[in-house]
Amino acid sequence: MNSENILIHNDTIKISNFGISKLVIEPSIDLLNSLGLIEYSDPMLLKAEGKSSRTKASDIYSVGILLWEISSGKIPYYSYESRLQDKSEKLDLISFIIKGNRENPIKGTPQNYVKIYQDCWNQKPDQRPNIEIVIQDLEHVAKMIVESIE
Known part of the structure; x- marks a missing residue:
């Protein structure tokens, strides 16, 4: 899951490209040839070099990256972007993650919002929140922001 796969249609958020994302669990997929996958991929999947399958915790990791992207307005790891034509630079990014x-x-990002996405991208998958907790926490942050404006 990455920001290019999130669409808004008639005020409804939709996620696309499930067929392609299923391919990521196959070992034959070369992660180095797919920068978008590196940026949004659970470190456990990168470490396993495609020998591990995606889980709900992997998706929560991607949600955390998306939340950071929303707050920054930038592609994750954008400082690597211009150099990632080189395979060794891609390996450096994978190692970094x-x-x-x-x-x-x-x-300037609200600290409660930062905590949500940092919890989502916790290095240990079993310590990441489930989606219900993420939604609940986001609703709480949104409520706090609205109250501070009023």
Whole structure:
């Protein structure tokens, strides 16, 4: 799941490209040839080099990356983007992510919102929240923002 696969139609959010995302679990897929997959992929999948399948926790990791992207207005790991034509640079990004490194919060982002996406991209999949908790926390942050405006 990445930002290019999220569509809005008649005020409804839709996710596309499920057929392509299913292919990611197959070992024959070369992650190095697919930057979008690297940026949004669970470190456990990158570490397993395609020998592990996606889980709900993997999807929660991607949600965390998307939430960071929303707050920043930038593609994740954009500082690597211009250099990623080189295979060694892609390996550097994979290594960076596998080691637990993530994008830094954007100044001015509400701390409760930062906590949500940082919990989602926790290095340990079993410590990531489920989607119900993420939605509940996002609703709480939205309510706080609305109350602060009023």
